Every structure is written in structure tokens, then in C-alpha cells.
Amino acid sequence: MKVRDIVAALEGILLTGEDMLDVDIEAACGADLMSDVMAFVKENVVLLTGLVNPQSIRTADLMDIRVVVFVRGKMPPKDMIAEAQRNGMAVIATKYSMFLACGRLYEAGIRGGGTREIR
Amino acid sequence: MKLCYDVPGADLSLAGKASAEVKRALGRLGVDPGAIKRTAVAMYEAEMNMVIHGGGGVATAELSPDRVVITMADRGPGIPDLELAMREGYSTAPAWIREMGFGAGMGLPNMERNADELHIDSTPGKGTTVTIVVNLGGVAQK
Numbered sequence: 001m002k003v004r005d006i007v008a009a010l011e012g013i014l015l016t017g018e019d020m021l022d023v024d025i026e027a028a029c030g031a032d033l034m035s036d037v038m039a040f041v042k043e044n045v046v047l048l049t050g051l052v053n054p055q056s057i058r059t060a061d062l063m064d065i066r067v068v069v070f071v072r073g074k075m076p077p078k079d080m081i082a083e084a085q086r087n088g089m090a091v092i093a094t095k096y097s098m099f100l101a102c103g104r105l106y107e108a109g110i111r112g113g114g115t116r117e118i119r
Numbered sequence: 120m121k122l123c124y125d126v127p128g129a130d131l132s133l134a135g136k137a138s139a140e141v142k143r144a145l146g147r148l149g150v151d152p153g154a155i156k157r158t159a160v161a162m163y164e165a166e167m168n169m170v171i172h173g174g175g176g177v178a179t180a181e182l183s184p185d186r187v188v189i190t191m192a193d194r195g196p197g198i199p200d201l202e203l204a205m206r207e208g209y210s211t212a213p214a215w216i217r218e219m220g221f222g223a224g225m226g227l228p229n230m231e232r233n234a235d236e237l238h239i240d241s242t243p244g245k246g247t248t249v250t251i252v253v254n255l256g257g258v259a260q261k
Contacts, residue, residue, distance in 0.1 A: 033217075035225035038160045039232070051220040058135040059220075062142060062159045064152075119207065 001025055001109050003067055003090050006046060009108040010069060010094035010101055015081050017067070017090025025067055027112030030102045034059040041065065043112055048101050052076050054083060061087045069094055071101045120148070120182045126166055128175030128194075131219055138163040141180045141189070148182065151255055157233040158187050158253045164226040165191040165249045171216050172196070173247060186235075189251040197243035205231065 173193025212222025236252035
């Protein structure tokens, strides 16, 4: 699925990353705890999060995540958008909750996201 | 090549910058992307711990032809029970840290998972030094 399809499925606003609109994304990760993102993510994912602070952008950058969606109508401040822009990322804001945003992306065709053994 | 950073304590807005700079430096030097990611994740977790628990400190990254060695030395209270701290899900982070997206009790396990060698030298009351070794061309994430 292309980034432009993600924006459409989430009825989102693209805050930066117009040059990323035709990038293909096959998997997604929804999380508010960034250590979980680091423990879990192995693929080229879109990160959905309600965590609006610089750590979400920094974690995404470290994990080579190029698309970040802020759920629940949260709007990141300008300095966060600027940091994402410097890192070459796309940032999307959506009115949908985490549950609905993940559901809409699943329904639209994103199936990857991985599993992790219970330990 | 050796890089050195002062990591300020209790300022989460700056936390992670040293790790991001090391990641970029290793990328510019053409280091294997898998090794870069493992180094970046392990160092970032250590840097967050240094800011949250350690009151800040000094981070160094040394690159040699066969490995990257990250050393994170803080001035904090030390880790009283290391075995407990290594357990997934165990955290002593306060609620406000969880609100910032950390304190899930995954930091040290994430470091162990990504490092080829992890050494933790902690003295209660004096501080903790974490040494992370990532072999270039080493194993994939465990």
C-alpha cells in the first residue's frame, strides 16, 4: 500500500513528506511505548502512535521507520514536524482512535505486523 | 574513530540525540545497516536510562574495523538488583516517564537482544557504566 493510500484510508492530513506519497508500506505497528516499538519492529512499517513527543520521531528514525501516524486527532508541534522533515519522514495526523486507525489500515490491505513469542 | 557526547540528565527533549548522531556517523562510514540498527537501538535504550535514572553522563562510541563499542557512564544511584532489572516488564520508572513513552521495562532486555556483548558495571551510590559491543557483520537481532 502506498503512503497516499494510508492518508486516504485514515482521512488523514499529511503534515510533511509529500515526496514519500508513492512509497510502498507493507506492515504496521501501533504502539505508545517506544521500547515496545524497538523490541518488536523488524519490517518496513508505518508507526501509529498517540505519543506526541520528540521520542516518537527519534525512535522512528532509529528504527528506519519512514512513516508516522499520530492518532486520536493529536497534532504534533511544529518542531517535531521539522525534525521529521529533516529525517526524510512522512507524518500524518488522523482523527481516528488507535483501534479504528489500525482497523482501517488492515481493511485497506496492510496485513504485515509480525508476532512475538509469549515469554 | 571515537565520538564522545555529554548526555544531560532529566531532559527528555534532548534524550536520544547522541544515539541519532552515532547512527548517522556510522551510516556515513558505510557500516552494515543491520549493525547500525542494533547499535542505535541498544545505545538509545542506554541513553534513555541514563537520562531517566542516571542523572546524565558521558556517552562514547568507538568504531574499529571489526566492531563498535558504546560506553555509557552515568552518575546515578546505581542498579540495586541487576537480575531483576534485566527481566522484561520490570521497571522502576515513574509514571511521568511512562507518559513519555518509556518505562515499559524493556530497556535492558532490548540492549541485551541487540548487543553481541553487554557489560553492566553498577555500584550503588556511585553510578552505572554500560558497555555495548556490536560486531560488524555479527548476528541478526535475537
